[in-house]
Amino acid sequence: MKRGFGTRGNRLRKTSVRLLRSSALLFLAGVLALVGALNLGERQVGWDPALAAAGAPGSGNGPDDLVRAGVVEVIDGDTFVVAFAGTPSARARLVGVDAPESVHPTRGVEPYxxxxxxxLADLLRPGIELRLEFDVEVADQNGRLLVYAYLPDGRMVNEVLLEAGYAQIYTFPPNVRYVERFRAAQRAGREQGRGLWAIPAEGDGEGPGPRVVIASVDLEAEQVEIWNGTARALEMTGWRLISVQGGQEYEFPEGFVLGPGEAVVVTSGSAFQHQPPATLGWTRRSVWANRGDPAELVDPSGRVEAAFP
Structure with a gap:
């Protein structure tokens, strides 16, 4: 015989359901008000794909009818506050990139x-006018605007961070408009050894940043890029890549070696491809949860050497 919650328990449960529904409705109302304020139905939101594809990394000239906003303050490496459309203060999150944490309540300050x-604060000084572009989704579940932000000189801030080595690619479908462009920008930053891609010299120990990095996670494409940021070849027998959300693990092949400054892409699902040393095939089944799935890289001793985001 099942034990019930009783009359009081039922009242509490119904109250909780009402509160959850109210919170969801408030969030939906906020997003709808935001869409109305932006007049998205009357604007050209997004660039012509041909123009975007032709643009050089970090540069471009978007249409004049993108949303104009003034910078209020920078929160961290990928989040800032803007004033626009009569709203004095709205948080904005750069789409498709993730910067190391500087003010996270539980993760603390991460390298770089x-x-x-x-x-970012140097790029986005208070009062600077930006143009904001939106992808499929206008805001996230926390009410932050999800934006591609353009400086007065036409450069896309998301892309500039990748080129400078102060952010990594992290895509959340369906907001994947510029993923290929972002790959090129991150590749350029890494090849130049900028920011977190600086390889420590022989004998420098850990250096200022992680030794082995999960360089990018493309949840929709089922591709995870691992980069060796050390000055030595890394023998990866016994290393594991873990999908934290689903608890799935991939163990690197015995004898696999990742050279200094080199990267390997671990593929799964429709992207499955096994052509070492450039690509490794995990499984033909989909692994990564599109709405968010942290990745961890664990060494043979069980130590987490890298995590993303």
Whole structure:
């Protein structure tokens, strides 16, 4: 015989359901008001794909009818506050990128976190006018605007961070408009050894940043890029890549070696491809949860060497 909650328990449960429904309705109302304020139905939101594809990394000239907004303050390496459409203060999150944490309540300050925040603050000084572009979704579940932000000189801030080595690619479908462009920008930053991609010299130990990095996670494409940021070849027998959300693990092949400054892409699902040393095939089944799935790289001793985001 099942034990019930009783009359009082039922009242509490119904109250909780009402509160959850009210919160959801308030969030939906906020997003709808935001869409109305932006007049998205009357605007050209997004660039012509041909123009975007032709643009050089970090540069471009978007249409004049993108949303104009003034910078209020920078929060961290990928989040800032803007004033626009009569709203004095709205948080905005850069789409498709993730910067190291500088003010996270539980993760603390990560390597290059303070430098990334300072770099963004230097780009986005209070009062500067930006143009904001939206992808499929206008805001996230926390009410933050999800934006591609353009400086007065036409450069896309998301892309500039990748080129400078102060952010990494992290895509959340369906907001994937510029993923290929972002790959090129991150590749350029890494090849130049900028920011978190700086390889420590022989004998420098850990250096200022992680030794082995999960360089990018493309949840929709089922591709995770691992980069060796050390000055030595890394023998990866016994290393594991873990999908935290689903608890799935991939163990690197015995004898696999990742050279200094080199990267390997671990593929799964429709992207499955096994052509070492450039790509490794995990499984033909989909692994990564599109709405968010942290990745961890664990060494043979069980130590988490890298995590993303």
């Amino acid at each position: 976190g303070l430098a990334a925040a300072a770099f």
